Amino acid sequence: MREDDWLAARFEENRDHLRAVAYRMLGSQQEAEDAVQESWIRLSRSDPASIDNLGGWLTTVVGRICLDMLRLRRSRPEQAVGEHSPVLADHEVPDPELEAVQADSVGLALLVVLETLTPAERLAFVLHDMFAMPFDDIAPIVGRSPAAARQLASRARRRVQGNPDIPEADSSRQREIVSAFLAASRSGDFEALLEMLDPEVVVRADEAVAARGAASLVRGAAAVAEHFSGRALAARLALVDGLAGAVWAHRGVPQVVFAFTISEGRIAEIEMLGDDDYLEQAELTIIEK
Template sequence: MTDERKKFLADEFEASRAHLKTVAYRMLGSRAEAEDAVQEAWLRLGRSEVSEIGNLGGWLTTVVARICLDMLRSRKSRREESLDPPVHEKIADMATFADPEREIVLADSVGAALLVVLEQLAPAERVAFVLHDMFDLPFDEIAPIIGRTSDATRQLASRARRRVQGKTDVSETGIEHKKEVVRAFLAASRNGNFQALLAVLHPDVVFAPDAAAARFGDAGELRGAQAVATTFKGRARGALPAFVDGGFGFIVRIDDQLRIIVKIGFDGEKIAKIEAIADPGHLEQIEYRLFDQ
């Protein structure tokens, strides 16, 4: 490949980067993971036969969608949930919806609450819904990406749309309830109310701090409601409830500086996992928004 061709590809990729990050973030709900997906697309471009790519923007967007689908499936497999069929290789033409102004509006309008809802969708549902309802890609072009027929893809997107609109258990009501659970956990922690802590914790809850967070709290990984409640009793001062990477959690400021971000996972209505991150490099990669902002 000539230097001129390499420069052309690099320039085209940079021109598409904002769009690709928007697509990836809508699918993954994490800016750090979205950056990883976009970077992987760049690496795959470097390994591809570019002379056979007719629409580079469409090719890149489809590759990012496939990478995101793989990442979503990997999440599900880690949670011991079933996998979807393999992704098809077909390249989709995304030029019909690559509108930067429209994407800016989408970025502003899709808040963390919607990302929480999207997190509840199966990988193929999420990809179908995001590509069709947010980016106007036709079903017959989405279908090869997720390895389904066009009709099956339409049904997946329709089912996802009903869930997003609050017609199932992942409605705004469910989101508000989990927000209240987080607030109740923090209040019980600050007040040293051991029984109130137990009331919101799953019996098998896991507390998993990184090395830096463990030094803050003088505790490593803990399992069980009793142990976790004991550790958090009388703490959480300076903690503020927040949406964290499309899920729930809270942040901790010390001397007006962000020091810890905590991700909270649920099993039903109970807190089942508390992941504390204090490593400065990791903190910079986490997206969060306070509940009241």
């Protein structure tokens, strides 16, 4: 088999996946087909020997193409949302694969919501939540850090779920738990800390925070309680993207965000985030002065 034929065959193996990605991103059969065709053109002009993971490479390429198309679309406000909905024109023939995609998770209602997102939010949400692409791979596509890409997807997820606000009861409970955690941390109350932590709790620090000397990963209730006992003296209770968390600031400028995940009344995860891109985009409101 000639190399060109081999490459074309490999591309065809990925075509359905690429069309599904593009359709979820663009909401238009024709635009999805255009994006996939453009990805083939770019592949045919590349050196296949330099590509370790063809499927991942193609997903990245089609993601970038869709991102450019979405940005162009937003620069032309005269185009209506309906032009990019899954409604077929009279002359179009239904495509079984795209109809399956639409029935799965891209109905008209979702597409309308997706249209309200920024192109970067839409791409981060689609690639991560629908296709399980890790944020480390999404970040270079949107030109952000992994932490900032995670923030884009989180913001998009709240809008897509139609629930940008956290239920009051859950929000109040999270605030109580985080406030108690900070108090126990400052006072060095190891037993109190242990009581509020899930046995399998995990603490993760991004690269920016790790560069300040923090451990990148701490796992287990005892280790996490020891890690925070007698610390968090300068951290202040805050709303982090609508949920109670904590912020350490220097001269009024946030340096580290502590994002908490609560499960069944206990702290299951703490993320310490200090990436500049993330800090610029995160919605932070200091509660405790």
